[in-house]
Amino acid sequence: MATIATVDTKTGGFSAASLLAPFRAVGRFMIMLAEASPQMRALSRLSEVSDEELKAKGLTRDGEIRRILGGAAAI
Template sequence: MATIASVDHKSTVFSAGSLLAPFRAVGRFMIALAEASPQMRALNRLSQMSDAELSAKGLTRDGEVRRILGGSAAL
């Protein structure tokens, strides 16, 4: 009489993907948090405007970026 035993090695192996999963989740959360900021929304609206639209309002793209970002624009 023959006996067949099967061993599932996948359940005992620790993959790098499972080790990195929490870090990926934190990274995705931080990106979502940054994209939800009022500054990022204002920058997105600015990027959708053409230079002609800005100049018609008497604005420059550089000036608006500085206004939106404030002191952090120098970085």
């Protein structure tokens, strides 16, 4: 005969997940803001273009990244 034991681990105190939840929410919000920027959308479109297509237009991936990011590309 088999015996099954269950353990109830609910506690009345705070858990680590509840303490970290606000930080995770802020992090998700910041990522959402960054992904919504025009630069990020342009970089996403650039990643869908092949090197051959860029070469046919006389462009390079490095040059397009610099154009999209402007001064931030120098960092």
